[in-house]
Amino acid sequence: MELRASVPSGPVEQKWDNHRFEMKLVSPANKRKYTILVVGSGLAGASAAASLAELGYNVTCFCYQDSPRRAHSIAAQGGINAAKNYRNDGDSVFRLFYDTIKGGDYRAREANVYRLAQLSVNIIDQCVAQGVPFAREYGGLLDNRSFGGAQVSRTFYARGQTGQQLLLGAYSALSRQVGLGRVAMYPRHEMLDLVVIDGKTRGVVVRDMVTGQIESHAGDAVVLGTGGYSNVFYLSTNAKGCNATAIWRAYKRGAAMANPSFTQIHPTCIPVSGDHQSKLTLMSESLRNDGRIWVPQQKGDTRPPDRIPEAERDYYLERRYPAFGNLVPRDVASRAAKAVCDEGFGVGPGGLGVYLDLTDAIKRLGEQVIRERYGNLFEMYERITGENPYERPMRIYPAVHYTMGGLWVDYNLMSTIDGLYVIGEANFSDHGANRLGASALMQGLADGYFILPATIGDYLARTKQEKLDPSHSAFRRVEAEVTERTKRLLAIRGKRTVDSFHREFGRLMWEYCGMSRNVQGLQVALEKIPALRAEFWENVNVLGANEELNQSLEKAGRVADFFEFAELMCHDALERAESCGCHFREEYQTPDGEALRDDADFAHVAAWEFAGVDNPPILHKESLAFQYVSLTQRSYK
Amino acid sequence: MDVTLHVWRQKSAADRGRFVRYEARNISPDMSFLEMFDVVNEGLIARGEDPIAFDHDCREGICGTCGMVINGVAHGPRRGTTVCQLHLRSFRDGDTITVEPWRARPFPVIKDLVVDRGAFDRIIQAGGFISVPTGSAPDANAIPIPKPDADLAMDAASCIGCGACVAACPNGAAMLFTAAKVSHLGLLPQGQPERRQRVRQMVVAMDREGFGSCTNYAECEAVCPKAISIRFIARMNRDYLKASLME
Amino acid sequence: MSRLFLFYRSSIGKKVVMAVTGLVLFGFVVVHMAGNLKVYQGAEKINAYGEFLRAMGSPVFSHGQVLWIARIVLLASVALHIMAAVQLILMNRRARPVGYTHQDPIQATYASRTMIWSGPVIALFVIYHLLHFTAGTVHPSFRAGDIYHNVIAGFRVWYVSAFYIVAMVGLGFHLYHGVWSLFQTLGINDVRVDRFFRRLAAVATVAVVAGNISIPVTVLLGLIS
Ligand SMILES: Cc1cc2nc3c(=O)[nH]c(=O)nc-3n(C[C@H](O)[C@H](O)[C@H](O)COP(=O)(O)OP(=O)(O)OC[C@H]3O[C@@H](n4cnc5c(N)ncnc54)[C@H](O)[C@@H]3O)c2cc1C
Ligand code: HEM
Ligand code: HEM
Ligand code: SF4
């Protein structure tokens, strides 16, 4: 396997424009002759499907939800970045580019990130024209806020529902094309495999989740916009259905998987309240602007928080990071919280929580101001925990939130298999080892609206391939494999439920491949996961039949893939013998506990190739060169 | 705590369906309503019985996938809350709880508590958009939008498409959903060129799907997890009236 | 024409027709109630009023013409109102073939939920009422032109009065929801005026119901004769 990044030559700010000019075009009359299959209808998938259909291609789009509008992009709260510089506060395309590269701890490709920053501007225009009701000021112009530690105000938002509003914009554009008959939309269809013929992607095999029908769809190219895989940890802020199946199947068919161990942990989530917990809920980080984080100084102190006097509290972030205090970056705050809880200072059920206390802020600013700023978050907190945060400090705990890793793609967003494109969170592209707040939405839309529709045309124009229909033997073969797998799952009829397996191995992943990792732990995980997986295939209990809506079967298939995926994550985490961004290897830290990057050996993308079920994966490296930003070490002391 | 559930079980669209009684024992008041179902389902699977199918995804009240009628109220007793955000502390120990799927002809039951809400998508496909091909947009700040308009548009846009309004409406009307969408786009300057056509086409689509009409009961508003106001229905009626009779 | 037809075909179109005809009928009921109160001014006044209604519009229109025009408008309104109501009710039934085991209303008022019952009560009432005071067929001692006598004599029969009172309560429910609802249907309602329309509906309902009911009550109590 060869990793050809296909980055165009020339100065970084001209690469995209030059490239666009050089790309081959498909004539309008010919576009109708091509069929593009888009899997996923989140920001990335929906915007791509809509834009491709507008261009004139035949598009078929799949999602596992009952409507494309429900993709998990809908849950994004905070906002979307764009280098509009509407505030005149010194923002620019270059600054956004610089911040993103630096934020990603120098593990992203410069050319891609620069293009992302350039396109960010067009995204906002496009969304406003579609009717996305971004927040406005009294003058009628767009409002901005600063987010995720950026020094400029470049985040556009729509109340706490930025993701939903952006997705509705893309969904409405998609719906228009569905209405016009240019997109065939298949909701409640799950992609279960990819069909590759002679090294070219020619289609997908999907399961109709209502009837159980296994169907093949043939096309001239396939686009995966299937989102992130945080659910490998069982508990995460992702929707219950988020999965790795699509990208994992593609990996097994020859697409390289890049940096799979890069997973972002968000520090301010509502903690787990018991074994029944099925998912975690994020609360906006903005709370840290006014809140102070602490734990009791005494282990296992069960007094209610207001009974613990000041002198017996440990404001550990303020103590350890006097300069940044409660505002240290996500990964630092998360690790610190886990550390104090691991030592037994945690509060709340199971001791997995720290206090986020706004008492001082309420005293200083008055309850009214706090209510205006955080009212909806407080309400959400109260709804979930039943505790009133105006009276009692909130409890928070870190949770897995985003996955920077994903299928490896070149500058054109094409994977290592010809004709297989990967967009949005499903690819590895732009965030390096750590994603900045409000940048995922930006990336998904840049990929879907602007980049993919241009680059895929170039591929189609250059590629001669005959039309296929799904009765081709290659499709039949893959269908048979998929059917076989489903049958196998249904035939086990063991003793344990799918969820119990998922929960157990999710905990394992959190323990050993979570926010801090070490060799011993990863080796333990690499031993335990295969054992548990073997048990899964012998002892899982999936009831019912294939020919019906069968939610256990859906879950079982996803968990089976997570099991395999998890192993690759551990390999990747083990291989990367440095700490960078979200990836904290305990062996590699400064004496005062900071992440220690190793640019000499690890300034590369780790791209893994599938080498057969029983063989270890093969590592390929795409080395990263930095011409426009200089590498520096982070410090928040 | 313990509760007794009467849950609608229906194997498929063709099946007749019936209520089945389940006991949920030793559950925690901190559980969400759906987490209680998870626990009940684990028990069912252990006994070799088909688990209860119910729709859900984000479990944080935003995707609009979840939905069931609990003791006659869509999304259950807590106002402004989806079932996935409803916790058992809203119930009492020993309660008997009846759980049914959304009921409306345009929302046929697929299995147990899962219904097909494709009708909503088709209403949007009929006109719930602004036609703006990618790349043809003017600068985002080229047209200022008065803040009150933008805020009102946002109120309407916060609809998550869950279908509770239809489920709660004694007429099975989709007025609140459609009105929210029509108002969201109709309040923005970008939505003006297609405004009349949009409302006409969406109302026609809504009727075609077989939803009922509006007697202004306001039950929809009461159960809407995003507290969308029925005044948007008035707004849609006005738009529709203008679009149909003037021009 | 085809546009009107298309409009009427839609659910909102039918509702608008109900609202417009409902508004006409509401206007009639208010004016009629005010006219009815003239019984308190004695036989001459109210009989003259009855005559005035017939003479209205002269000399342009001949005797009774305007009244007939008004009657036609009313009749058409009632017909359209009922036709639309029946169609909508059928549509709504179809949309919700299966109900819930039990469903307690949260916000829907008693009045709104009983529109389909209070409406027919009014319809039955009007039929009886026309036979009673206009045609006189069910009146014990009908005298054409002597409204005062007809009213007093008619209400002396207690069960007739009772029926009137019950019907007025039905009318009250219908108006209480209907008058607010029609503004919502016509799209005139919004945040600022919602309160106003709700009050208007309440005040108009109380006025019409109280005004009308007062007549049989005072007759029964022997306060006017
Ligand atoms: C709680 C939360 C808050 C966030 N807040 C922000 C924020 O404020 N700003 C920001 O920039 N980012 C934020 N993010 C991150 C951001 O929302 C996501 O990274 C982004 O929306 C992903 O978009 P996507 O289109 O790639 O994937 P998704 O939106 O997840 O869409 C995936 C699509 O693929 C489909 N799919 C998946 N698997 C299959 C399959 N096997 N077969 C068929 N279809 C399949 C799904 O149905 C879905 O349509 C947040 C994330 C979370 C979880
Ligand atoms: C004096 C006579 C009547 C008056 C003043 C009147 C007035 C009204 C008004 C104002 C409305 C509200 C319309 C809207 O919501 O926009 C209404 C609704 C209704 N009326 Fe009448 N009405 C009268 C007679 C009748 C009769 C005779 C019927 C019998 C069938 C009837 C049945 C209904 C029904 C069923 C509705 C509710 C329809 C719906 O909203 O779906 N009404 N009426
Ligand atoms: C207690 C209350 C009422 C009294 C005393 C009353 C009395 C009368 C009288 C005396 C007439 C005959 C007038 C004439 O011949 O010139 C009349 C006619 C009529 N009334 Fe009433 N009425 C009452 C309530 C109502 C109500 C509530 C309605 C409608 C819902 C109504 C509808 C009519 C109609 C349609 C006519 C026929 C008018 C015509 O075309 O001549 N009345 N009423
Ligand atoms: S209007 Fe409210 S109840 Fe109806 S679909 Fe939208 S969010 Fe759900």
Ligand code: F3S
């Ligand atoms: S409950 Fe139904 S009747 Fe109208 S106001 Fe809501 S749609």
Ligand code: FES
């Ligand atoms: S599961 Fe998403 S709103 Fe309830």
